[in-house]
Amino acid sequence: MLEALPQRVERFLDLGTGDGRLLALVRARHPKAEAIGLDSSAPMLDRAKERFDGDSLVGLRRHDLRDRLTNAGMADVVVSGLAIHHLDDERKRELFGEVHALLAPGGVFANLDLVRAASERLHERFRREIGRTEDDPTDRLAGLAEQMSWLKEVGFAEVDCHFKWLELALIVAVKAPAATA
Numbered sequence: 001m002l003e004a005l006p007q008r009v010e011r012f013l014d015l016g017t018g019d020g021r022l023l024a025l026v027r028a029r030h031p032k033a034e035a036i037g038l039d040s041s042a043p044m045l046d047r048a049k050e051r052f053d054g055d056s057l058v059g060l061r062r063h064d065l066r067d068r069l070t071n072a073g074m075a076d077v078v079v080s081g082l083a084i085h086h087l088d089d090e091r092k093r094e095l096f097g098e099v100h101a102l103l104a105p106g107g108v109f110a111n112l113d114l115v116r117a118a119s120e121r122l123h124e125r126f127r128r129e130i131g132r133t134e135d136d137p138t139d140r141l142a143g144l145a146e147q148m149s150w151l152k153e154v155g156f157a158e159v160d161c162h163f164k165w166l167e168l169a170l171i172v173a174v175k176a177p178a179a180t181a
């Protein structure tokens with residue numbers, strides 16, 4: 001994911017930041033970037049607060065991604081790790097539009113997430129490989145192709161899957177750069 005981000009990142013959002021693991025990885029690469037981590041879970045945010053204690057460039061906010069992304073401000077990057085698959089498909093589409101709207105021209109949305117398997121056989125294989133015997137009832141997996149088409153529909157200029165292993169996919173969507181006169 002880090003390789004997919006622009007060389008210069010001044011402000012980024014992490015959707016479903018959890019304990020801030022992904023946010024910390026992005027900041028290690030872009031230490032001067034201001035970061036906002038959003039999560040609906042107070043215990044997870046507490047762990048993230050411990051991780052970033054005293055770091056004035058990191059803001060952590062309680063936010064349920066089922067609600068509109070308001071007051072998040074502009075960003076040149078939005079990342080997310082293993083969070084958006086918990087939203088229903090309609091909300092995923094809306095969220096993609098909200099991410100597009102808040103990104104600066106040329107901004108990048110990088111989402112490492114679970115996508116629906118191409119068959120029940122592959123789903124069972126994925127579960128086996130990750131050591132799970134049952135599905136997570138909170139999962140709302142959507143197919144890779146449909147998520148990529150939603151990202152195009154909301155206006156992203158370049159949408160690609162940079163990595164995929166069974167149900168784990170890194171989808172990267174780039175907003176068009178500002179038009180030059």
Ligand SMILES: C[S@@+](CC[C@H](N)C(=O)[O-])C[C@H]1O[C@@H](n2cnc3c(N)ncnc32)[C@H](O)[C@@H]1O
Nearest residue numbers: 016017018021039040041064065081082083086
């Ligand atoms: C598997 S953890 C991943 C955490 C982190 N992104 C990472 O990569 O390590 C998923 C996170 O998504 C958050 N999450 C799930 N549904 C959410 C929602 N509707 N709104 C905000 N956060 C949500 C959970 O609270 C959890 O912290």
